[in-house]
Amino acid sequence: MSIAQAVKMALKNIYTNKLRSLLTMLGIIIGVAAVIALVSIGNGATTKVTDQVKSLGSNLINVNIQGRGVQRSISYDQAMSYKNIKEVKYVSPILSANTNVSSENITKKVSIDGINDEYQKIREYDVDYGRFILPIDVDYRQKVAVLGSNIVYELFGSSNPIGNYIKINGSSYKVVGVLAEKEASMMENINDKIIIPISSAQRQFKSAGVNAIYIQATSEHTVEAAKEKIEKKLLKYFKNDDDSFRLFNQQDMLKTMGTITTTLTMALGGIAGISLVVGGIGIMNIMLVSVTERTREIGIRKAIGAKKRDILIQFLIESVVLSTIGGIIGVGVGLLMAKGASSVLDLQFVVSLNTILLSVGFSWFVGVIFGLYPANKAAKMNPIDALRYE
Amino acid sequence: MTQNIIEINDVSKIYHLGGEVVKALDGISLNVEKGEFVAIIGPSGSGKSTLMNIIGCLDVPTKGEYALDGKSIKDYNDNGLAKVRNEKIGFIFQQFNLLSRLTALENVELPLVYQGIEAKERRQIAMDCLKRVGLENRYTHYPNQLSGGQQQRVAIARALASRPSILLADEPTGALDSKTGKEVIEMIKEINREGQTVILITHDLKVAQSARRQIVLADGKIVEQGGEV
Numbered sequence: 167m168s169i170a171q172a173v174k175m176a177l178k179n180i181y182t183n184k185l186r187s188l189l190t191m192l193g194i195i196i197g198v199a200a201v202i203a204l205v206s207i208g209n210g211a212t213t214k215v216t217d218q219v220k221s222l223g224s225n226l227i228n229v230n231i232q233g234r235g236v237q238r239s240i241s242y243d244q245a246m247s248y249k250n251i252k253e254v255k256y257v258s259p260i261l262s263a264n265t266n267v268s269s270e271n272i273t274k275k276v277s278i279d280g281i282n283d284e285y286q287k288i289r290e291y292d293v294d295y296g297r298f299i300l301p302i303d304v305d306y307r308q309k310v311a312v313l314g315s316n317i318v319y320e321l322f323g324s325s326n327p328i329g330n331y332i333k334i335n336g337s338s339y340k341v342v343g344v345l346a347e348k349e350a351s352m353m354e355n356i357n358d359k360i361i362i363p364i365s366s367a368q369r370q371f372k373s374a375g376v377n378a379i380y381i382q383a384t385s386e387h388t389v390e391a392a393k394e395k396i397e398k399k400l401l402k403y404f405k406n407d408d409d410s411f412r413l414f415n416q417q418d419m420l421k422t423m424g425t426i427t428t429t430l431t432m433a434l435g436g437i438a439g440i441s442l443v444v445g446g447i448g449i450m451n452i453m454l455v456s457v458t459e460r461t462r463e464i465g466i467r468k469a470i471g472a473k474k475r476d477i478l479i480q481f482l483i484e485s486v487v488l489s490t491i492g493g494i495i496g497v498g499v500g501l502l503m504a505k506g507a508s509s510v511l512d513l514q515f516v517v518s519l520n521t522i523l524l525s526v527g528f529s530w531f532v533g534v535i536f537g538l539y540p541a542n543k544a545a546k547m548n549p550i551d552a553l554r555y556e
Numbered sequence: 557m558t559q560n561i562i563e564i565n566d567v568s569k570i571y572h573l574g575g576e577v578v579k580a581l582d583g584i585s586l587n588v589e590k591g592e593f594v595a596i597i598g599p600s601g602s603g604k605s606t607l608m609n610i611i612g613c614l615d616v617p618t619k620g621e622y623a624l625d626g627k628s629i630k631d632y633n634d635n636g637l638a639k640v641r642n643e644k645i646g647f648i649f650q651q652f653n654l655l656s657r658l659t660a661l662e663n664v665e666l667p668l669v670y671q672g673i674e675a676k677e678r679r680q681i682a683m684d685c686l687k688r689v690g691l692e693n694r695y696t697h698y699p700n701q702l703s704g705g706q707q708q709r710v711a712i713a714r715a716l717a718s719r720p721s722i723l724l725a726d727e728p729t730g731a732l733d734s735k736t737g738k739e740v741i742e743m744i745k746e747i748n749r750e751g752q753t754v755i756l757i758t759h760d761l762k763v764a765q766s767a768r769r770q771i772v773l774a775d776g777k778i779v780e781q782g783g784e785v
């Protein structure tokens with residue numbers, strides 16, 4: 167008997183037992199759908215995190231000053247001296263603080279970043295109204311502020327803020343610009359921030375140092391070299407106390423994020439894979455019932471000349487066809503679930519062809535493995551006993 | 557020229573049930589020539605079906621020799637026996653034994669499916685066989701849409717599909733009323749007249765007497781052979 171004939175017979179049999187077939191396939195459908203959906207969501211999350219890290223700016227090196235040991239902090243000028251490194255393009259030291267800000271309408275606790283003009287180039291911020299912080303603002307400790315798109319609305323409503331004043335810890339700052347809205351990342355939300363010249367921030371917050379330094383390398387090829395040189399300088403400055411600062415670049419972050427999300431994706435996929443195995447056991451269970459129910463049929467087939475192999479193939483193909491159809495339905499359901507979930511979670515809908523092929527392949531494999539035992543049981547039946555079976 | 561299709565020599569079939577030994581067949585010797593019509597009769601439990609199963613290669617003897625078409629069945633393995641059943645034996649059972657999920661035509665095609673014959677040719681042969689039993693316009697019917705007599709005729713068509721060396725019928729009228737039973741027997745006789753070798757188990761003495769030869773079994777032994785031997 168040909169395989170095509172056996173597939174036709176299996177399809178007919180599955181069709182005549184529609185409800186049972188569907189219930190049998192359910193385990194596989196759920197398993198495959200879960201794998202597809204979870205892996206797709208995992209991939210979507212990875213893409214989102216990666217995009218966010220990239221949106222911080224390109225070729226970025228980040229220094230966080232922890233301020234410990236003998237040398238507790240780093241000055242603005244010291245930080246700016248890293249600009250002399252050949253591989254460094256821009257340097258923006260930052261002094262940030264959370265403090266009360268008030269307009270005529272309300273008072274609110276806001277995160278304030280003291281920065282210089284290069285900050286804009288590193289972080290790729292656009293200005294919607296007015297202007298950004300200029301070098302002259304930094305040089306002359308101008309009391310000017312640029313507002314994030316959310317905070318401007320909270321402080322001023324829909325009226326034009328440019329030229330108006332806000333009070334930061336009681337001292338007046340003139341609003342000179344409003345930033346364009348930028349998608350918030352897990353790390354920060356610029357839309358909720360106010361930025362002022364770093365020199366003004368140092369006086370305002372009574373601090374001579376900086377919290378962090380954003381540095382942009384000249385190109386993606388020079389990031390590593392720049393990072394090494396900066397690290398050397400920092401170590402020297404902090405007297406070899408490497409706990410005093412944290413230095414990392416975008417690639418490091420991407421790598422860390424990548425490991426976290428792939429681990430997560432694999433764990434989700436693995437859990438879903440277990441349900442596929444459970445689905446396989448369901449198939450085996452029904453196939454065993456089916457073999458017993460069809461003992462007489464097996465006897466008749468053997469009496470008119472079916473070989474062991476014919477019976478084995480018939481039942482094996484039935485189980486494989488069941489699991490494969492289940493797998494294909496599962497892919498469809500999984501993709502729908504993934505699509506729904508990614509629009510709810512605001513993730514990119516990522517379809518991985520590999521995952522689809524892998525789960526259909528795996529369900530096929532499950533059909534073979536869990537169909538083998540029942541099929542073999544059927545093939546081994548003695549024709550006379552099978553014929554007598556009531 | 558006569559030619560023995562079946563040569564059975566001192567065949568026994570012994571079952572062990574618990575501690576008990578059941579001799580279902582006890583030293584049977586029997587030859588059947590091509591084109592013969594042999595009727596086997598005997599009381600219940602005398603070993604008729606056991607003998608039929610051995611002739612049909614569904615079972616093998618415990619002792620003794622059995623050669624079909626001049627070839628000892630000891631020379632066949634499991635697959636070989638399946639092939640013999642497929643190509644040389646046509647079974648007709650008391651319970652019809654049609655597959656309920658297949659149409660009449662598909663049932664008749666089944667032995668040919670296992671021979672690996674092309675679908676088109678298979679249909680052609682199966683239709684011809686259905687015509688022979690007068691059911692060509694019922695070919696799309698499922699067994700439960702046919703009367704008992706019609707089902708048995710489909711079973712006869714199926715048995716004929718692979719042009720077997722012997723047709724084996726184990727009480728083919730046992731599940732039928734006497735009128736349709738007679739029709740089925742007539743059909744089998746007609747098939748025999750066309751040259752087909754037939755072995756028939758029956759309880760009906762009249763039917764048995766209409767065969768050219770009768771074999772009477774009792775307690776696993778042949779006690780009488782009648783007709784033209």
Ligand SMILES: Nc1ncnc2c1ncn2[C@@H]1O[C@H](COP(=O)(O)OP(=O)(O)OP(=O)(O)O)[C@@H](O)[C@H]1O
Nearest residue numbers: 571573578579580599600601602603604605606607
């Ligand atoms: N698988 C078996 N195991 C044990 N004993 C068996 C088996 N098959 C048949 N027998 C015994 O062999 C004997 C012959 O049985 P068989 O079925 O050949 O009788 P039969 O002549 O066909 O009877 P009936 O007319 O009722 O069909 C019986 O005593 C039966 O109990």
Ligand SMILES: [Mg+2]
Nearest residue numbers: 604605606726
């Ligand atoms: Mg019997």
